[in-house]
Amino acid sequence: MAVSGSSSLALALLAGPSQAGSWCAAVGLPSLGLVAAADVGVALERFPLVARPGDEWPAVVAALVDAVDIVLVHLPRHVRTGDARRLVAKARDRGAVLVTTGGSTAFAADVRLSVSGCTWEGLGRGHGRLRARRIDVVATGRGAAARDRRVSLWLPAASGGVEECLRDPLAMPQQIAQTLG
Amino acid sequence: MSTRTLVVWCPDWPVTAAGFSADEPVAVFANRVVACSAAARAGGVRRGLRRRQAEARCPGLQLVAHDPDGEARAFEPVVAAVEAFCPRLEIVRAGVCAVATRGPSRYFGGDDTLAAKVTEAVAHVGGRAGIAEGPFAAELAARAGRVIPEGQTPAFLSTFSVDVLERPELADLLHRLGIRTLGSFAALPPASVLARFGADGLRAHRLASGDDERPLAARISPPELDVTTEFDPPAERVETAVFAARRLAHQLCDELSARGLALSCLRVEAETSHGETLVRRWRLERATPLALAERVRWQLDGWLSDANPHAPTAGLTLLRVAPEEVLPDEGRQLGFWGGDRALDDRAARALLHVQGLLGPEAVTTAVPAGGRGPAEQVQLVPWGDAPPVLCGSSAAMPSQIRKEREVWPGRVPAPSPATVYGNPMRAEVVDQHGQPVTVSGRGSASAEPARVSIDGGPWTDVVAWAGPWPVDERWWDPHAHRRRARWQVATADGTAHLLAVEGGRWSVEAAYD
Numbered sequence: 001m002a003v004s005g006s007s008s009l010a011l012a013l014l015a016g017p018s019q020a021g022s023w024c025a026a027v028g029l030p031s032l033g034l035v036a037a038a039d040v041g042v043a044l045e046r047f048p049l050v051a052r053p054g055d056e057w058p059a060v061v062a063a064l065v066d067a068v069d070i071v072l073v074h075l076p077r078h079v080r081t082g083d084a085r086r087l088v089a090k091a092r093d094r095g096a097v098l099v100t101t102g103g104s105t106a107f108a109a110d111v112r113l114s115v116s117g118c119t120w121e122g123l124g125r126g127h128g129r130l131r132a133r134r135i136d137v138v139a140t141g142r143g144a145a146a147r148d149r150r151v152s153l154w155l156p157a158a159s160g161g162v163e164e165c166l167r168d169p170l171a172m173p174q175q176i177a178q179t180l181g
Numbered sequence: 182m183s184t185r186t187l188v189v190w191c192p193d194w195p196v197t198a199a200g201f202s203a204d205e206p207v208a209v210f211a212n213r214v215v216a217c218s219a220a221a222r223a224g225g226v227r228r229g230l231r232r233r234q235a236e237a238r239c240p241g242l243q244l245v246a247h248d249p250d251g252e253a254r255a256f257e258p259v260v261a262a263v264e265a266f267c268p269r270l271e272i273v274r275a276g277v278c279a280v281a282t283r284g285p286s287r288y289f290g291g292d293d294t295l296a297a298k299v300t301e302a303v304a305h306v307g308g309r310a311g312i313a314e315g316p317f318a319a320e321l322a323a324r325a326g327r328v329i330p331e332g333q334t335p336a337f338l339s340t341f342s343v344d345v346l347e348r349p350e351l352a353d354l355l356h357r358l359g360i361r362t363l364g365s366f367a368a369l370p371p372a373s374v375l376a377r378f379g380a381d382g383l384r385a386h387r388l389a390s391g392d393d394e395r396p397l398a399a400r401i402s403p404p405e406l407d408v409t410t411e412f413d414p415p416a417e418r419v420e421t422a423v424f425a426a427r428r429l430a431h432q433l434c435d436e437l438s439a440r441g442l443a444l445s446c447l448r449v450e451a452e453t454s455h456g457e458t459l460v461r462r463w464r465l466e467r468a469t470p471l472a473l474a475e476r477v478r479w480q481l482d483g484w485l486s487d488a489n490p491h492a493p494t495a496g497l498t499l500l501r502v503a504p505e506e507v508l509p510d511e512g513r514q515l516g517f518w519g520g521d522r523a524l525d526d527r528a529a530r531a532l533l534h535v536q537g538l539l540g541p542e543a544v545t546t547a548v549p550a551g552g553r554g555p556a557e558q559v560q561l562v563p564w565g566d567a568p569p570v571l572c573g574s575s576a577a578m579p580s581q582i583r584k585e586r587e588v589w590p591g592r593v594p595a596p597s598p599a600t601v602y603g604n605p606m607r608a609e610v611v612d613q614h615g616q617p618v619t620v621s622g623r624g625s626a627s628a629e630p631a632r633v634s635i636d637g638g639p640w641t642d643v644v645a646w647a648g649p650w651p652v653d654e655r656w657w658d659p660h661a662h663r664r665r666a667r668w669q670v671a672t673a674d675g676t677a678h679l680l681a682v683e684g685g686r687w688s689v690e691a692a693y694d
Contacts, residue, residue, distance in 0.1 A: 007694050008599035023528045033691060034547040034559040035597040044547045048532055048564050053539065060535050067531030118675040120693070123645040126629060129594050130647075130669050130677055130693060156596040 002100045002107060005115035008036060008155055009137065010101055012162050014070055015041035022046070025064045027053055028074035029101070039160055058083040065096045075102035084108070111141040116150070121158075132158040134165060183315035183392055185292070185331065187282045189263050189299060190323035191256075191308040193218055194276025198255035199245045203307060206239050211247035249275065250479060257483025260461070261491060262302045266295065271446060271462045275479075277323075279316045279464075296328045313337060317388045321345060335391035339364025346385045351378065363389040407503040408432045415454045415496025419485055422451070422497050423478045424541045428533070429502045430473035437504065446506035449477050451484065452499040459484050459493075462505055473502065532564050553592040553652055554667075555601045555679065555691045591652055593667060598679055598691035605688035606636040608680055610643075610670075620666040620682050624651035633672055633680075635689055641672040649682070669693075 003010045007029075014024045014037070023046045026032055030051040038044050048068075053060045057076065064071045065087065084106040091098045100107050116138050122131025132154050139149045152165035191197060195209040195216040203219040208226050214235050217226045224239030236242050252275040260278055264270050267285040272278045282292060289295045292312045299310040311322030313329040318338055322329050329337045341363045343352045360366050367390040374386045408429045416422045426449075437444055447463045463476040477500070485492060536544050542563050550560035610618045612628035619627045626649050632640045648668030655661040665683035667690070672678075677693040 005694070006599070007692075011599060023525075031600050031602050033555060033597055033599045033601040035555055035601075036599040038547075038549075038559075039595065039597055044549075044559075046528075047546070048528075049545050049547065049561070050535060050539065050543055051545065051561075052543065056538050059538055063531050063534045063538070067527040120645070120671045120675070120677050123647055123669060123671050123677070125645055126647065128645075128647055130596060130671070132596075133677075133693070160595065 001097060002105075002109035002112045004101065004113070006118075006135065006155075007032065007101070008040065009113060009115065009135070010072055010099055011037045011040050011042060012155055013099055014047075014072060015162075017069055018042045018046060022069035023048075023067070024070045024072065025050070025068045026072040027061055027064065028057060028076070029072065036156075040156065041161065058087060061087055061098070062090055065091045065094055065098065068096065070097045070099060072099045072101070075100050075107070077102075079106035081106055109141070110143065111139055114138050114140075132156060183318075183334075185282045185286075185312060185314055186279050186316050186319040187267070187285075187292075187296065187299065187310055187312045188273075188277060188279045188316060188319035188323040189259070189303055189308050189310050190320055191259065191276045191303065191306050192324075194256065195247065195252050196245075197306050198252040198275070199248070201243070201245070205243065206241055207243045207245060208235050208239075209245045209247050210235070215247045250475075250482065252276070253479035254483040254486060257480070257486075259303055259306055259308060260483075263299055265302065266299055269462070271464050273316065273320075273464050277320060279319065282312055292328050300326070314391055315388075318391055335364075335367065338389060338391050339367065343389075346388060348381070348385055351382060351385055354378075367391075406433060406436050407501055408436075409499065409501040411499050412497055415498050417496040419478065419481045420541055422481055422500055423474060424536065425500060426477035426502065427470065427474040429500065430470040430477070433473065433502055433504065434470050437507065442504075442507040444473075444504050444506075445508050446504075447473060447476060448501075448503045448505040449480050450499075450501040450503070451481060451497055453493040453495040454498045455493065455495040457493045457495070477502065536564065551589055553589055553654065554681075555593055555598050556603065558592070558597075591650070593650075593679060596693070598693045600692040600694050602689060602691060605681070605690050608636070608678075608687040608689045609634045610668075610680065610682075610687050611640075618682075619685060620649045620651070624649055624666060630668070630670065633670055633678075635678065641674055643670055644673050645671040648680075 001013070003013070018024050019041050024042060025048050027050045029049070032049070034044065037047065050060055057073070061071055061073055071091075087098065088107060098107070100109065114137070116136045118133055118135040120130055120133050122128050133156060134152060135155050136150060136152050139151070154163040154165060157163040193203065193216050196203070196207050196218045199207070199209060201207040201218060205218055206221040206224055206226075208214045208217040208221050210232055212232075214226060214228055214230045214232070216228065217235075221239055221242055224242070226235045226239050226242065230238070232244065256272070256275045260270065260272060263278060263280065266289070267280045267282070270278055270280045282295060286292050286295050289298060296310045296312050300308070303310070309323050309326045311319055311325065311327055311329075313319040313322040314331075314334040318329065318334045321341060322337065339362060342361060343355045343363060343366055345363070346352060355361070355366060360369075366386065369386065371383060371386055375383045378385070410425045410429055412421070412425070416425070433444075444465055447465055448460065449463065450458065450460045452458045459480070461480050465472060465476070532544050544564040545561040546564050547559040547561055550558060552558050610630045610633050612618050613631040616628065618630050621627070630643045630646055633643055634640045646668055649666035650668070651666045653664045655663060663683065665681045668680045668682070670678050670680055678689050679691040679693070681688055681690050
């Protein structure tokens, strides 16, 4: 699964499984907002971070995919196709989910999430504070997820979690809707 | 009968280790006071007081943060001084070590001479030596600076209050029953004590009667379970050795628990390529792999530190961790994480593997910390290291974050940004006439922000903003003092950033993306 344009969207994907007791890990994301992660529902004690894996990142991700249910990876600019294919095969074999951020398209992601627009609520001209954000997510993909789907979400919602703006369950692939809760 | 034991006790060791003398009013605290100097005690400071209470009782009190690693490291020279008299020494905890006196006493011509010699050797840190039967009585004797003649230990103990057993609940109950001294507690028949107070009560009863905490018969000679690792090339850094020690500790704990044994005394041996060796014994209450690895770290830190005159001259080639004394496991071993063990074990193994690839510091985990900015609210600690004192149990983490929020007025309000820059990026903010926006000393802005450029990027229009929110932090400390004003700024492209202006310079602290 590839996510572009929003770190909080990537964190929101981890929240559901993490709450259910799964382990998640983040690789190559030194500036991830961990308070935001905790707020959206990621259990920090089951969320190890490898901030700067350097050139060893394929080995690190391979080790983590073996044991952790969801690995969030920020891809470097150049990714060898062989590395990408090996990691995807390993993740599929183990039943783990790779969530990638960053520009490289070397990974043949089953689902790609991107942000087509977002607006913040609660902030005025010189007053108020950021409260909630409405974000338009586009999901494209292969196989069952081939048709483009769009959904508008409150991320974060004013209450802190994630909420759907339009009550339309067909607007997203089923598994994403489930993951996002 | 217990073995005659000499205990060296350094009063208020955390204070001494922090480099203060007893005449200065100093308290070592970790949320609450852990130890205080004699001067502070005279001022009314006690262990367990909250920081504000302690400061109220003793104005001018200096506060030092509790640093168990540093204390253990500073204790190493004292241990070396005592070891010059008697080998086979056990470190009970930082500030207290014990040794069996039978051989050394004969060699030096009696207990009194031995105690005097040892006291003299540790006088520079204010240490005292005492001899009695069993380590418990000997520590009390050391506090009094006395040598208890053979056979008089029960009489010596009988006058102490039951509080010295360090079992607050039991002591409280005994007080209410009218049993105030160890003597009257020891006078109770052991069978009744066992029936009324359980196994732990019986252990306390044995202590009070001057017997050793563990009956001799329960001591099992340890099987050959030494675990060894060799370093090739020699390990120059403590971290490398500690990382290997963690693996050894896991291995040893697994071996012992497979045999139904629990560790009560640990021996750590290290050897350098020049043939120098250091052997230390550590007494342990609860032998988790983490606790074992910690002892190894303390020992090596102390040995390899530049301050130590007997520091080795070459890298480590061998590290051996061996059980010195074991007991039947009565279920004292705690689960490391709780929850789904198989899953957690697998994750822990994978993380160890990654640590092996990149070094132990590369894998971190976040623990809540106090602060106003988004970067200060979490602290990253290497995976597997004990989290800082601020954090309670790991399960309590979200509530811990919530609690932290309550005690930091002026913090950046929720929602928290999803990207927090470790090194804040440069930014420029101008008003509608293209003049840079500034914030005055009184916290008012020179103009409304109109356009923003982030990290030298293109200018974008500001559609909404809030601020300035002035923060004046640590004004009491000239080195850590920071004065800045934060802004939340939303731009036309739909993104929002947390900006800060400090000394006229703008930076991006975080992005709400």
